[in-house]
Amino acid sequence: METIRISEEEKEFGFDQLGKIIKEYDVSTIVVGLPKNMNGTIGPRGEASQFFAGELERLFGLPVVLWDERLTTMAAERVLLEADVSRKKRKKVIDKMAASMILQGYLDSRK
Structure with a gap:
């Protein structure tokens, strides 16, 4: 398993690397961790993950599942x-x- 680090400050989201992995492994669904607060609400990190998931869906045309990572x-x-x-x-x-x-x-x- 490969972990891709992203940097919002540097506007580096790993899309090129993800595109290669998607093609190489014929990915059909992308799972993105959704950091929720312990009370189940979505904070700034969760909102960033939701934005990231939306970009993945837009760029790659694949379903993206947000999964609770608490x-x-x-x-x-x-x-x-x-x-x-x-x-x-x-x-x-x-x-x-x-x-x-x-x-x-x-x-x-x-x-």
Whole structure:
């Protein structure tokens, strides 16, 4: 799994890289993590994710699913701690692991 970092400040959203991945793997649906507040409301980060999802849909013409990502980073951190992964290694893989959990949650919901 590849994690693409985006930078709003630098106006870098990874669209070129995503386009290559979409073609290479014949992607049919895109899943984007939606950071909600713990009370279920959408804050500034969630609004940015919604905008990003809209741009993906517009650029690639594919359905985009926004998936609640609350607690995924904490869950990933817990798994890595239980596996006795060093702090340095955890920092390198935490985003990928959280992304995997988001995608798995979406896939499990389709069963």
